[in-house]
Amino acid sequence: MATLSRLPRSAQATAAHGGQHPPASYYIKRALLYLGMISLSIVFMVPMAWMLSTSLKLQGQVFAHPPIWIPRPIMWYNYVEVLTVAPILRWLGNTCVVTVAATLGTIISASMVGFGFARLRFPGRGALFALLLATMMLPHIVTQIPTFIMFKYLNWHDTFLPLIVPSFFGGGAYNIFLVRQFYLTIPTDFDDAARIDGANNWMIWARIMLPLNAPVLTAVAIFSFVGHWNEFMGPLIYLFSEDKKTLALGLRAFVDPFLASYHLNMAGAMYLTLPMVIIFFFGQRYFLRGVVMTGITGR
Amino acid sequence: MTTPGGAVSAGAPLVGRGKRRWSRLAMREARDGYLFVAPWLLGFALFTAGPMLASAVLALMRYNLFSPPVWVGLANIKKLVSDDIVWLSLWNTAYYTFLSVPLRLIASLVLALLCVQKIRFTAWFRTFFYLPSVTPAVAMAIVWFWILNPDVGLANTVLRAIGLPPSKWIWDPKTSKSTFVLMQMWTAGGNTMVIFLAGLQNIPQSLYEAAQIDGASGWAQFKNVTVPMLSPVILFNLVMGIIGSFQVFTGAFLMTAGGPANSTLFSVLYMYRLAFEQFEMGYASAFAWLLFLVILVFTLLQLRMSESWVYYEGG
Numbered sequence: 001m002a003t004l005s006r007l008p009r010s011a012q013a014t015a016a017h018g019g020q021h022p023p024a025s026y027y028i029k030r031a032l033l034y035l036g037m038i039s040l041s042i043v044f045m046v047p048m049a050w051m052l053s054t055s056l057k058l059q060g061q062v063f064a065h066p067p068i069w070i071p072r073p074i075m076w077y078n079y080v081e082v083l084t085v086a087p088i089l090r091w092l093g094n095t096c097v098v099t100v101a102a103t104l105g106t107i108i109s110a111s112m113v114g115f116g117f118a119r120l121r122f123p124g125r126g127a128l129f130a131l132l133l134a135t136m137m138l139p140h141i142v143t144q145i146p147t148f149i150m151f152k153y154l155n156w157h158d159t160f161l162p163l164i165v166p167s168f169f170g171g172g173a174y175n176i177f178l179v180r181q182f183y184l185t186i187p188t189d190f191d192d193a194a195r196i197d198g199a200n201n202w203m204i205w206a207r208i209m210l211p212l213n214a215p216v217l218t219a220v221a222i223f224s225f226v227g228h229w230n231e232f233m234g235p236l237i238y239l240f241s242e243d244k245k246t247l248a249l250g251l252r253a254f255v256d257p258f259l260a261s262y263h264l265n266m267a268g269a270m271y272l273t274l275p276m277v278i279i280f281f282f283g284q285r286y287f288l289r290g291v292v293m294t295g296i297t298g299r
Numbered sequence: 300m301t302t303p304g305g306a307v308s309a310g311a312p313l314v315g316r317g318k319r320r321w322s323r324l325a326m327r328e329a330r331d332g333y334l335f336v337a338p339w340l341l342g343f344a345l346f347t348a349g350p351m352l353a354s355a356v357l358a359l360m361r362y363n364l365f366s367p368p369v370w371v372g373l374a375n376i377k378k379l380v381s382d383d384i385v386w387l388s389l390w391n392t393a394y395y396t397f398l399s400v401p402l403r404l405i406a407s408l409v410l411a412l413l414c415v416q417k418i419r420f421t422a423w424f425r426t427f428f429y430l431p432s433v434t435p436a437v438a439m440a441i442v443w444f445w446i447l448n449p450d451v452g453l454a455n456t457v458l459r460a461i462g463l464p465p466s467k468w469i470w471d472p473k474t475s476k477s478t479f480v481l482m483q484m485w486t487a488g489g490n491t492m493v494i495f496l497a498g499l500q501n502i503p504q505s506l507y508e509a510a511q512i513d514g515a516s517g518w519a520q521f522k523n524v525t526v527p528m529l530s531p532v533i534l535f536n537l538v539m540g541i542i543g544s545f546q547v548f549t550g551a552f553l554m555t556a557g558g559p560a561n562s563t564l565f566s567v568l569y570m571y572r573l574a575f576e577q578f579e580m581g582y583a584s585a586f587a588w589l590l591f592l593v594i595l596v597f598t599l600l601q602l603r604m605s606e607s608w609v610y611y612e613g614g
Binding site: 149 | 325357416424426546
């Protein structure tokens with residue numbers, strides 16, 4: 001940075017806005033930029049658009065040449081028919097139970113642990129926090145087998161408990177980190193004022209910090225919701241009976257086109273995908289802000 | 300930082316109060332502190348440290364869940380060394396990682412740079428780029444399976460339309476790994492992009508202004524302002540990308556089951572088979588530890604190498 005020299009403000013102003021119209025090359029650049037953005041958007045949206053389009057086709061149109069993008073007629077009935085092929089609604093219900101419970105656990109425990117690390121002083125805090133950050137880099141495969149055996153001895157196999165309970169123990173290093181970073185931005189005056197009024201740490205956490213923390217907890221909730229909704233390996237390892245499966249696991253059979261047929265497979269996939277798209281559209285603001293807030297950028 | 304009292308009185312704003320009262324307050328604060336972080340501490344012991352230790356012990360045993368474990372010493376490790384599939388799976392995984400991580404980093408940095416341009420509809424573009432990242436892997440696998448179908452799939456239809464020879468994609472050992480690399484650009488690229496976006500937004504605008512006054516071109520600004528200021532984020536994405544890629548599983552499990560000719564048999568997929576299909580818990584644990592050590596070596600290597608290229612503002 002030492003090489004950057006400084007000019008007086010006036011010179012800077014002249015350089016930035018010359019006062020004339022921008023040259024033609026400026027408009028060409030803009031046009032190229034928009035063109036690039038639009039084509040990239042199309043490339044990124046193709047798989048999803050194809051999923052949506054195929055899910056609404058007649059079976060005969062699925063293999064049409066050239067490919068049909070807008071099905072006619074629009075077969076909403078595929079979404080009903082697929083329910084007769086597999087217990088989609090049952091699986092969807094299971095996914096909801098697991099996801100909501102695990103997200104709840106994540107929010108409660110991450111906000112608690114985050115509060116402890118951000119606001120309370122205790123010996124070893126720095127070392128423990130460093131340990132927490134280190135676990136972010138720990139591949140979970142090493143712990144998977146013993147955890148599996150432990151849950152077997154607890155008789156938790158083929159229940160939702162292995163997918164839910166761990167979330168209540170901190171809710172993941174990343175989420176704790178996120179919450180803690182947010183607590184650090186709240187002035188300690190709030191805590192001090194409450195303490196003078198006789199509040200203890202638990203009241204400060206529950207009555208003052210939780211409400212102030214709503215934006216970051218929303219971000220954590222969305223991260224956690226998406227993560228658990230999409231999770232595949234956990235349910236694969238722990239759930240065996242057909243009526244216990246989550247939707248992600250149940251749809252495994254749909255990757256193989258022999259079970260149903262492509263248009264029905266896509267309709268099934270849409271049941272899993274659509275809630276995520278909706279959540280993302282409504283939660284997008286919090287989502288992106290959440291990432292910005294981690295401050296991984298500064299340090 | 301050894302005693303609770305000391306921890307508080309260092310930099311405490313309330314020095315005026317009596318010493319005894321102070322340390323009682325500090326004690327209570329420390330007690331509450333431990334209680335607040337207790338869920339994570341317990342979780343760390345139960346789901347991280349404990350299992351890691353257990354995994355190391357299991358690696359020296361033979362255990363199939365149904366009969367009691369038998370101590371076999373280093374037999375599993377010897378078996379690992381001579382198991383060709385272990386090395387093949389590591390090779391597949393490394394190939395996938397070293398192709399996919401740099402490509403994804405570059406692509407998502409480009410996307411992030413596009414998204415911070417001063418143009419309209421950036422919120423929409425951002426959404427389009429990010430949406431595949433929240434799409435469940437299973438749903439993605441279902442669509443890709445169909446898009447890549449060599450005979451009737453969309454991918455080959457497009458290739459034929461522009462006069463290129465069709466590919467067998469995941470069904471040909473020569474192209475199968477590269478196809479997975481391609482697919483992960485969709486599904487993971489958005490995540491990486493968002494983190495870059497956050498990093499870009501934290502770069503002070505004044506640095507760019509200063510560079511412009513110096514007459515720095517767009518490329519020079521990118522090279523001398525954006526890259527150094529973004530380097531901690533690049534490192535973060537690099538490290539997390541390598542750790543994640545080394546554990547690639549779901550796509551290959553669902554779409555190729557490791558085939559054709561074991562060309563997409565990635566390490567975690569092989570570990571899954573050993574542990575949860577063949578119930579060789581001991582041998583699978585040994586393999587998990589081997590994979591863990593490989594990842595650890597690469598992570599530490601990255602962190603060590605980063606000292607020469609990552610720029611920290613404060614330090």
